[in-house]
Amino acid sequence: MQQRNTDHQCDGIWHWLMPGIVASTFAAAAMLPSPALAQEPNPLLPHNLSPWGMFLGADVVVKTVMIGLAFASLVTWTVWLAKTIELQAAKNLARRRLAMLERGGSLSDAVRTCETKRDAVAQLITSTAREAELSDGIIDDGFKERVALRLERVEAAMARQLSRGVGILATIGATAPFVGLFGTVWGIMNSFIGISESHTTNLAVVAPGIAEALLATAFGLVAAIPAVVIYNHLARVIAGYRILLGDASAQLLLIVSRGQLRAAATLPRAAE
Known part of the structure; x- marks a missing residue:
């Protein structure tokens, strides 16, 4: 009998507390933030955060910087392709001319072979023949010095041309890195201005503008790094080409020192 009264009292307390518990649960649920999927899209946020989308959404100054850096990158690769082809052709021809000189022929034979050519080694040969013509075939220390001076001038001119x-x-x-940095600074400055105008520090609103600004720095690095690498590579190739010209000049000086100037005075006037 006592147990039955106790159960009855518990049921009464539970029925009395139930409405308050239900009301508290609904109130707490109302205070919770709504799910992210239920949020309406924010018109301030860009819908496309791909590199192309960020480029389209960037400020006009940042766009100009990125377009300029893209053009500089195009110039870099164009110069690399053109100079690689030009230098390779020049080196191959210089090697063939050098092999001809190393076979030990006379200066007159070399002039007849290269008389109508305008490559670097042909210029060296015709310049030597021109000095021999002006010296009337007289070989002395002064003649050798004059030939060496002419050869140095031709080498320097051909190197400048390449x-x-x-x-x-x-x-x-x-x-390029500083130009890209300028675009980044300009874009970040505009992002902070947008923060001030929107009165919000929400990272989702600020981050797209900063990402667009940093894209300019990425463009600067993409333009600068290949340019530096290609410049150093071409400088080494040009230095190697000048070594070939130096070898050709040495061979011509050897020919002069051997006195192989037969019929040099009767050679046609060679253009330097």
Whole structure:
């Protein structure tokens, strides 16, 4: 009998507390934030955060910087392709001319072979023949010095000719990171201005603008790193080409020192 009264009292307490518990549960649920999937899309947020989407959404100054850096990158690879083809052809021809000189022929034979050619080694040969013509075939120390001076001038001129356009790679490599940094600073400045105007520090609103600004720095590095690497590579190739020209000049000086100037005075006037 006592147990039955106790159960009855518990049931009464439970029925009395149930409405309060239910009301508290609904109140707590109402205070909880709604799920992310139920949120309406924020018009301030970009819908496309791919590199192309960030480029389209960037400020006009940042866009200009990125377009300029993309053009600089195109110039870099164009110079690399053109100079690689030009240098390879010049080195192959210089090796063939050097092999001809190393076979031990006379200067007159070399002039007849290269009389109408305009490559570097042909210029060295015709310049030597021109000095021999002006010296009336007289071989002395002064003649050798004059020939060496002419050969040095031709080597320097040919090296300058092949180096045309390479200097722009050094300029791109040195300035592209700073140009990209300028675009980044400008974009971040605009992002902070947007924060001030929107009165919000929500990272989801701020991050896209900062990402667009950092894309300019990425463009700068993409333009600068290949430019520096290609410039150093072409500088080494040009230095190797000058070594070939130096070898050809040495062979011509050897020919002069052997006195192999037969019929040099009767050679046609060679253009330097």
